[in-house]
Amino acid sequence: MAKLKMTARVLSQAQLGADIFDMRIQAPEIAAQAVPGQFVSLYSRDGAKLLPRPISLCGIDREKGELRLVYRIAGEGTKEFSGLAAGDSIDVLGPLGNGFPVEKGKKAFLIGGGIGIPPMLELAKALSRENAGQDGADGLVQAVLGYRDSFLFLKDEFAAYGSVYAATEDGSAGTKGNVLDAIRENGLDAQVIYACGPTPMLRALKAYAAEKGIPCWLSLEERMACGVGACLACVCQSKEVDSHSQVHNKRICKDGPVFAAEEIEL
Numbered sequence: 001m002a003k004l005k006m007t008a009r010v011l012s013q014a015q016l017g018a019d020i021f022d023m024r025i026q027a028p029e030i031a032a033q034a035v036p037g038q039f040v041s042l043y044s045r046d047g048a049k050l051l052p053r054p055i056s057l058c059g060i061d062r063e064k065g066e067l068r069l070v071y072r073i074a075g076e077g078t079k080e081f082s083g084l085a086a087g088d089s090i091d092v093l094g095p096l097g098n099g100f101p102v103e104k105g106k107k108a109f110l111i112g113g114g115i116g117i118p119p120m121l122e123l124a125k126a127l128s129r130e131n132a133g134q135d136g137a138d139g140l141v142q143a144v145l146g147y148r149d150s151f152l153f154l155k156d157e158f159a160a161y162g163s164v165y166a167a168t169e170d171g172s173a174g175t176k177g178n179v180l181d182a183i184r185e186n187g188l189d190a191q192v193i194y195a196c197g198p199t200p201m202l203r204a205l206k207a208y209a210a211e212k213g214i215p216c217w218l219s220l221e222e223r224m225a226c227g228v229g230a231c232l233a234c235v236c237q238s239k240e241v242d243s244h245s246q247v248h249n250k251r252i253c254k255d256g257p258v259f260a261a262e263e264i265e266l
């Protein structure tokens with residue numbers, strides 16, 4: 001799959017909450033190839049910030065050639081992107097990374113924690129499309145979303161693809177606690193797990209999947225630099241020796257960001 005650098009047109013920018021934004025861009029060449037779990041690198045207009053910022057694909061519309069990016073303001077780069085409006089342009093490189101394997105016909109947990117929620121939405125869409133027409137297809141996609149508080153961004157959109165459960169740290173909505181608390185409280189089970197979110201959540205899910213003996217795919221959103229596998233700024237510890245660096249490392253940007261849980265140390 002070829003990655004492309006292009007200048008994309010901003011189609012819309014909406015503020016979903018205090019620091020969360022929802023931007024759609026016209027990038028047909030990237031949308032044509034992209035799969036759920038992949039990301040793009042967005043370039044700043046400020047020459048001093050040479051490193052592009054990785055953002056996951058929350059939506060891919062191949063027909064319209066559009067990508068949807070939902071992001072939280074973390075620093076200068078994301079703040080700059082939040083100031084873009086319809087008609088502006090932005091340089092973008094993608095699609096990057098490997099994406100989630102779409103395991104058809106399996107009862108799945110799609111687990112997102114905080115700003116790890118956006119990529120799970122496109123995966124929910126893809127899984128429900130793949131499962132359509134199968135026996136019991138309606139029950140196969142189960143989104144379990146972890147939030148800080150009652151600002152439940154994107155939650156309602158998951159309902160179009162399956163069942164949705166929320167956990168909040170402060171107990172203001174859904175289950176009080178984390179995503180595993182929500183799974184237990186609702187008596188849920190699954191045959192495969194897909195997840196993206198903070199490392200402690202991923203670590204807990206890795207242990208849960210091992211205990212249950214089910215496959216688990218984790219997307220790691222660590223800090224990155226080049227985004228294309230050249231600088232080794234984004235390595236995580238792996239069980240196997242990496243063919244590129246010959247050490248127990250994997251490059252999140254190129255070998256990931258999605259890994260089988262047993263492949264990586266968290």
Ligand SMILES: Cc1cc2nc3c(=O)[nH]c(=O)nc-3n(C[C@H](O)[C@H](O)[C@H](O)COP(=O)(O)OP(=O)(O)OC[C@H]3O[C@@H](n4cnc5c(N)ncnc54)[C@H](O)[C@@H]3O)c2cc1C
Pocket residue numbers: 039053054055056057070071072073074075076077078079115118119220221222223224257
């Ligand atoms: C594969 C991948 C996919 C991502 N997808 C999304 C997404 O869909 N939505 C979204 O909001 N963010 C996502 N991120 C995180 C996003 O890339 C960073 O928040 C962004 O690069 C910060 O840039 P900045 O210039 O705004 O902040 P900076 O000035 O670079 O950093 C501000 C602060 O954020 C911290 N920080 C920077 N990058 C990260 C990171 N990756 N993880 C944790 N802390 C970080 C820094 O240490 C610093 O404290 C993703 C990251 C990766 C690697």
Ligand code: FES
Pocket residue numbers: 224225226227228229230231232233234235251252253254
């Ligand atoms: S960011 Fe450079 S190798 Fe991953």
